[in-house]
Amino acid sequence: SIYEMFGNECCLSTGEVIKVIGFKINKLLASICENNEVSRFSTKVELPLNFPGLYKVVADKTPYVSIEEITRKVSIGPTRFGHPCFYSPEDIKLSNLTIKHGEQITFNSVEEVNGMMAVNCGVVRNNQSHSFTLPLSQEGKFYECEDDQIYTLKEIAEWKIPKCRNRIVKLSNTLHTWDSSNPLPENFDGCLILTPVYEVQAVMKFRKDIVHILSDLDVEVKDITDCYDISSFLQPLSLEDVFERTSKEFPMVAEIMEGPSGSQKPYNLWHTGKEIVIYKKYQATRVLASEIRSDSPKRHFLIPLSYKGKFKRRPREFPTAYDLEIARSEKEQLHVVATKAFDSPHKELFSVSVGDQFLVQQCQTSEVLYEGRKKVIDVLACEQILSDTYKKVLLPMYMEGGFVEVIHDKKQYQLSEICKEFRLPFNVKVSVRDLSVEADVLAAVPGLQFEEEITDSYLLISSGSNPVESWEVPVYRLNMSVHLLSKDVQTVVPPATKTIVEEISEEQYYMVRRYENQTLHPPPRPPKKP
Template sequence: MKRMAMTLDKFTRSVDAKSLPRVLQMQSGYYFQGSGYELYGREGSFSCGELLKVIGISVTRLIVELQSEGSKSITVDLSLDYPGLFRIVTDKRPYTSIQEIVDSVRISPECLGQPEFYCPEKLQLPEGTIQAEESFRLTALRTEHGDSHVDCEVTRKDSKHIFTVKLSHTGEFYECADDQFYTLGELVECKMCKGRKRTVTWAKSLPSKEKCVSELPEDYSGELVLTPVYELQTVSKFGKNVVFIPSTLDVEVLDVTEESDGACFMQPLSFRDVFAKPSEFFPFKAEVIEPPSQVQEELGFLKSSKQVIVHSAYQAKRILASEIRSEAQRRFLIPVSYNGRFKRRPRTFPTAYDLEVAKSNMEQLHVVATRAFETHYEGLSSVLVGDQYLVHKMETSEVIYGDKRKTVEALACEKMVGKKYEAVLIPMCLDGGFVEVVHDKKQYMLSDICHRFALPFNVKVSRRDLSVKEDLLAGATGLQLEEEITDPYLIVSTLDLAQCWEVPVNRTNMALQLLERWNGPKLTQGEAVRSAVEEIGEDCYFTLRRYVNASVLPPPRPPKRPQKHSEDTVKLPPPRPKKPDPPSPKVSRPSIVFYALINNNNNNSYQMYFNEKLYSIDYSTNSLCGLCYYIEEPTYSQYSQTSI
């Protein structure tokens, strides 16, 4: 059967990214004359009949259509690094089979790559039954004995159940509602459905040091329809340059992959491609085909070197840290090998529950109250501004509330009265404030802090790292070391091994051509390999926090503030919003009930129970408008964890 030529744009939208690379033959269309031409800042040259090997397809920007009622819709262009957060509008169109879902959405081990669906009817499977309307998460795509299927995960009460569904399974499947916030980069990477446009609503702008080329109107609250603009990364026969071609180029192409010899084309590898190689693939010498456009000063050799050596790939530990300041916070990824010294800085605790979480067996926690609190229990102590406490442990205590005796949880402390100490119990539901009194004047290395103390932890650089030309951390007024993460890195060096650094995989865009295996000394993590402090943007910071928080177990049941009334439930009307949201018939939004607010010792990060789910909230990205009213005590069960 004779194959038909198609437009480059049609090929781009129809090809499965997993089938790349593909070889295309140029057929007909409009061509620039001469040996070279420029397309949107990308250079390249080819003629009719020329073969091009497509090695990658990426989204360069998004065309955003603003849907406004009663007015003409307008479109704006947004770059993928636009500093904003968006919420997905659920797609109401059904999928007719599991195969269609797999062909349309991205499924990966990461939490963002595991979409949720439901079926209006029961699904009878060999491992059991998925009930009608019960949501299931697609966690993996596997092929065994030539038969492809997906692994589905269903959470029921306190346990998770795994089901296997064949791709041939048919029915009606609908996308579940998604209450998370996403950056445009995350939407493009994980949430864009092939063959379908993605509709979102604007949530909030993130602070950014760089001015955006185009921005959404500040007062816009309607829906936005995202249309990706693609770009193809190609190589020509025997060429050594990667040619970038916009998918909108007015040419027709013919897929001749089966008839072409792929060996005559260059095989460029991205850092992600290299990281995915097995361990026996390393070390190797490579030619730099496409140097990174932006790279931190310490890794400048990647731009100037023609050839490099890639020694190994691994997950390296980093400490995620934020500058302690009210505005324009800087974010950092700090290697554990950082050679500077730190001194402790006081921590702040908004509740007594945070004191219980922060106490340590290594030392006595000494705090000063910064807000007053009057207790409603007889037997528990009130708190005045300036009161000083030595925190011991949480314990249960029998108290009198009204005319009834009841058992509550309280925090046992020693209150400093003059030169004496008085044993007191303060309520766990105390909504006040405390600041730590630091008696420790020692200087610590980062590795010592991670070993001796629990994160988050407040510090200040007391002696900069003398092994680097400019220490990014030295100028910070204070740092909060938030949590330890792991991130993919490659060990890359110059040919003479004079420069050898850990290079981040996800934040370095460059292409390499494998030349030959390297038979010199094999380097691994150690003294010869250097690590740099990275200053990261807001979008990268919140993406890293999202992946970390997704693996954290829910905290213990939070304390409950005592009620002033004896009735079982007291309901208060919510405050009237200043600017009510316009009605949206497409999306049903439930009433919000804040069950608990738990601080995790991060100045900006809190966790909240809502509709039997645990949410992680960062106050620097999500503003909660109005007041939060205590309505009723929830029924606690196994909570699924979601980030917003």
């Protein structure tokens, strides 16, 4: 049988032995959904997995009838996506715990317990987590819980579509302006029913790459698993699979089976068949930065602290007095100019005109007359800068105006200095580019906002032959498959470590921010009325 793979004709000969290593969703067929059914006006459209947008998963109303069915059809794994939640309409009595009806049960992993397969589960009560196991033989009705997270289509395809079921999703954020090539209607913000189209991932005896076979290929096969030595086949591993290995197993030598895409060094050097050394796995810090511009789409970057360029400060903008309070620091006094007028409803508080300049002092309370009664509210104490003096004024925290920072600091900063000395978010522009790289992508950006520090998972990888440098490689944003070689690493000490400024897509930007600690973000703004 001859078929086409990535534009090349491939041949499956009679008698050829293939080892199936997985099933993967190749694309999605989407229909517009109304009342959990396909709209009678809808036609199916084809969506690639990289189709832009963020989506919420609608809980499946069809129950599962056993824990075994859940483990067979739902993805449960070590990553943050692999912990689905279910509830039972009936109480579940265990030896040391009773799971109440309607209580959210998180499925964490599947493993053998006392010679029997079971699921490690957890429930949260009064902010305390309680762990327990449910055997695969446990029967009953189990319903999906509502999921308030947002996902890309690729994440939904990999983790959130149960086998033999469709998935309803609701568009949460389109991220991109609509154009005529978009298969969905303009301004569409409803629900879609997604039907997966699968491909078979396989390895062949005399090939070192992974073969992708469409599931509708017209070819007859016979299962010979029980009578064939499958150890003679290569075992492909994703970077996530490698990262799950214990630290004791590193360093290791591997050969690339599917190389990453991209023209950026080192990815352009890592092609199929290339031998690499993976030295270790670890967590590393990056600064999440976005381009400063009024229109969209903005560019987003993950910048390593080892970046060798220098930055000068750029003015920050603040929409309310409350934002001024968050931004002020003990290190230097915050100097701002008003860009929008504000008339105070209270005579005790100051009315702002465009062009007024202030030095921000501190948050305090003040008594105001509100609807004939005295009320204590939070205010921001400032000094208004006049031509020859300063005037103490009070601004209401809820004041909706506009302020722009006045920068007096002309110093050039390293990235690590900014993270140490200032509170993020922080606005900058590159004043001296990083001369250690051929092309500094940040140098061409007119302005950047450093938003927050994040921690992410990396592997340290070098070329297998005569390595002169090793690279920090992101585990969750680089598609690359390898197979391990039974070779000794020539030197366990990695060569000089190189890092890159990683430009990420808007979807990846939302994913990175989604999992950051919520305590990093300020509390909600105060109400507009006292």
